[in-house]
Amino acid sequence: xxxxxxxxxxxxxxxxxxVLSDYAVGGAMALVFWTEPVPTYDLDVLVWLPTRxxxxxxxxxxxxxxxxxxxxxxxxxxxxxxxxxxxLPAHDALADEALTTAAMLDYSGVPVRVVRxxxxxxxxxxxxxxxxxxxxxAAALGEGALFDHQRLQDIMLRFHLTW
Amino acid sequence: xxxxxxxxxxxxxxxxxxxxxxxxxxxxxHTLSLPEKVRxxxxxxxxxxxxxxxxxxxxxxxxxxxxxx
Numbered sequence: 001x002x003x004x005x006x007x008x009x010x011x012x013x014x015x016x017x018x019v020l021s022d023y024a025v026g027g028a029m030a031l032v033f034w035t036e037p038v039p040t041y042d043l044d045v046l047v048w049l050p051t052r053x054x055x056x057x058x059x060x061x062x063x064x065x066x067x068x069x070x071x072x073x074x075x076x077x078x079x080x081x082x083x084x085x086x087x088l089p090a091h092d093a094l095a096d097e098a099l100t101t102a103a104m105l106d107y108s109g110v111p112v113r114v115v116r117x118x119x120x121x122x123x124x125x126x127x128x129x130x131x132x133x134x135x136x137x138a139a140a141l142g143e144g145a146l147f148d149h150q151r152l153q154d155i156m157l158r159f160h161l162t163w
Numbered sequence: 164x165x166x167x168x169x170x171x172x173x174x175x176x177x178x179x180x181x182x183x184x185x186x187x188x189x190x191x192x193h194t195l196s197l198p199e200k201v202r203x204x205x206x207x208x209x210x211x212x213x214x215x216x217x218x219x220x221x222x223x224x225x226x227x228x229x230x231x232x
Contacts, residue, residue, distance in 0.1 A: 002209055002210065003206065003209075003210070004209070004210035029210075032210070032211050032214045032215070033214055035218075036215070037207070037211035037214075037215060039207070040207070041188055041189060041192050041203070042185070042188060048170050049170075049171060051169070051170070051171065052171055054171065055171055055172055055173065055174045056171045056172065056173045056174065056177060057174050057176070057177055058177060059177070075183075075184040075185075075187040075188050075191075076180055076181050076183070076184025076185070076187075077184055077185075077188055082206065083206075083210075084188055086181060086184065086185065088173075088181060089170075089171070089172070089173040089177070090170055090172075091172060091173055091178065092172075096170060107213070107214065108213060
């Protein structure tokens with residue numbers, strides 16, 4: 001099993017163990033499931049943590065669980081089988097919806113939940129996330145054969161997003 | 164899966180720390196030696212090519228480099 005497949009299998013283990021309520025691969029590595037690969041250094045994972053009172057101030061429980069299995073945290077990433085993984089708690093309703101609607105795909109026999117391309121674009125268009133690089137990636141996603149433009153329009157309307 | 168009734172939200176401080184972590188990682192990658200950078204490219208090829216192959220036929224040059232870098 002490759003390092004990337006091990007990292008994905010670890011996400012499934014974390015969900016089964018209740019460390020994560022749910023997850024979906026996001027960011028540049030999610031793009032790879034839908035369109036051409038783009039350079040990236042890490043694996044972004046959108047997550048829901050088990051319900052706790054109050055805001056999420058740290059990811060120490062996630063990091064501790066992984067550290068107990070030999071995967072150490074560094075600079076808010078955990079190196080899992082050589083892949084730096086960053087866990088991003090869902091920060092708003094759009095992120096929640098991206099998690100809810102994530103596609104179940106397969107990577108080398110490992111099932112994996114991946115944010116759908118229309119939600120990747122929408123997340124890139126959020127004011128706090130907009131960069132030239134991300135707009136470029138959003139455009140590339142929109143050219144994909146599987147991209148549902150009507151779905152993106154609906155999301156942009158409901159979440160007040162613009163290009 | 165349905166979202167938790169009221170999912171906890173990350174604090175602005177945690178979000179800032181996550182962004183800073185990404186910047187730190189990027190900076191560290193910039194300062195890798197050239198052979199280390201090439202190894203990072205090969206690791207990316209290993210992860211991405213199986214996915215690309217599922218979307219379309221791979222072009223002749225789209226394969227993991229056969230190198231000891």
